[in-house]
Amino acid sequence: MxxxxxxxxxxxxxxxxxxxxxxxxxxxxxxSENVVLISLDGLRPDALEKAKTPNINKxxxxxxxxxxxxxxxxxxxxxxxxxxxxxxxxxxxxxxWNSYIPSFGTVTVPTIFELLKSxxxxxxxxxxxxxxxxxxxxNTIDDFVLNKGKQKVLMDEALDLYKNxxxxxxxxxxxxxxxxxxxxxxxxxxxxxxxxxxxxQIGRFLELLEKLKMxxxxxxxxxxxxxxxxxxxTFPNLVNSTIPWMAKGPAVKRNFALLQNNISTVSNxxxxxxxxxxxxxxxxxxxxxxxxxx
Ligand SMILES: [Zn+2]
Numbered sequence: 001m002x003x004x005x006x007x008x009x010x011x012x013x014x015x016x017x018x019x020x021x022x023x024x025x026x027x028x029x030x031x032s033e034n035v036v037l038i039s040l041d042g043l044r045p046d047a048l049e050k051a052k053t054p055n056i057n058k059x060x061x062x063x064x065x066x067x068x069x070x071x072x073x074x075x076x077x078x079x080x081x082x083x084x085x086x087x088x089x090x091x092x093x094x095x096x097w098n099s100y101i102p103s104f105g106t107v108t109v110p111t112i113f114e115l116l117k118s119x120x121x122x123x124x125x126x127x128x129x130x131x132x133x134x135x136x137x138x139n140t141i142d143d144f145v146l147n148k149g150k151q152k153v154l155m156d157e158a159l160d161l162y163k164n165x166x167x168x169x170x171x172x173x174x175x176x177x178x179x180x181x182x183x184x185x186x187x188x189x190x191x192x193x194x195x196x197x198x199x200x201q202i203g204r205f206l207e208l209l210e211k212l213k214m215x216x217x218x219x220x221x222x223x224x225x226x227x228x229x230x231x232x233x234t235f236p237n238l239v240n241s242t243i244p245w246m247a248k249g250p251a252v253k254r255n256f257a258l259l260q261n262n263i264s265t266v267s268n269x270x271x272x273x274x275x276x277x278x279x280x281x282x283x284x285x286x287x288x289x290x291x292x293x294x
Contacts, residue, residue: 030277031251033217036162036170036205037268039084040198041077041128042178042233043224045244047187051195055203059222062248064256064292069245069263071226073236074098077178078131080225080265085111085135085171087269087286100130106137110284112169112269113140119278121168126158128175142167151176151194155201159208166214169272172205174198178228186228219249219275225265245291249275252292260291267291 045067048056071080072089076098079090086093086109093109113123117140124143125135136144143161147154151174158172180194202222209215224243226233233240245263248254266288273280274290 030275032219032249032275034166034168034170034214034219035249035272035275036172036218036220037084037272038172038174038202038205038220038222039081040177040195040222040224041173041175042181042186042226042228043195043198043244044186044227044239045242047177047192047195048244050187051192051199053196053199055199055206056222059202059206059220059248060246060255062254063222063246064248064253064258065244065246066258066260066263067242067244068261069223069243069265069267071224071236071241071243071265073241075226075233075236075240077129077225078134081132081173082107082135083265084223084225084268085113087112087266087280087284087288089266089287092285092287095134098131100133102133104134106134111135111137111140112272113137113171115269115273115278115280115284116169116276117142119276121276122165124161124165124167124170125173126154126161126170127173128154129173132173148175151197151201155204158205162205162208163212166212168276174201177224178233181228181233182231185231186233216250219247219252221268221271222246222248223265223268247271247292251275258291262288263291264288 072083078098079095082093082095090096116123122142125141126145145157147157176194180191184190223245227240227242229239270286270288271290271292
């Protein structure tokens with residue numbers, strides 16, 4: 001009897017161990033060779049109802065998405081983009097300013113770029129605003145392009161870089177919805193037009209992926225850093241903090257509304273790591289989980 005119980009205990013132990021190992025293996029399985037994180041600066045989800053965005057609409061139909069994801073406070077560009085790549089709240093990463101101040105140096109906490117470089121993966125950042133230089137921690141970003149020009153010109157650079165380098169992780173920032181929001185107003189016809197132009201350019205990027213036969217190996221996340229109202233996005237109210245979050249990729253459910261209410265700019269770094277099959281060291285102290293756990 002005792003012997004039988006011992007065997008049962010052993011069987012149970014090995015059963016639990018094997019389940020836990022298989023879960024672990026599943027968790028760190030890379031579903032994508034490449035991840036592209038596209039941030040449309042200042043994109044309110046409801047602007048997508050007003051704008052004619054055939055490429056983003058098709059993308060949404062093929063993605064897992066939330067139209068109620070949240071920026072973190074302060075709902076400003078640099079704190080939120082820093083949060084996207086560090087997986088922590090602004091108070092933790094300390095980038096609480098919103099312009100390029102060279103003497104402030106670069107972000108000090110670990111970033112997704114840094115994590116990927118430690119695994120010999122390639123990284124790239126293409127941005128439309130100079131303040132993104134605060135993300136340039138030494139030896140963490142293989143290719144950095146700053147282009148404050150028209151969206152087509154920015155995308156020309158993105159297409160060239162992607163074609164030539166095929167980075168494992170590309171972070172692509174498109175500034176125009178925000179710039180037009182500040183100068184003319186959020187949801188103005190001019191801002192809607194800027195979003196429609198983003199859509200055209202994103203269409204060119206998706207077309208390139210098809211042409212390179214990378215679609216089945218790549219997950220694309222399309223999101224934003226904050227919303228806006230009037231000509232500002234200063235206060236962290238709902239209209240300023242609500243953003244879209246969509247992901248399309250080989251292992252991502254299609255046309256699937258994500259119901260969890262904790263998707264935020266903090267979620268991006270953990271999600272990128274998860275998609276690329278990277279276990280995040282506990283020393284990174286990230287404050288969210290991947291949106292796309294099984
Ligand atoms: Zn912004």
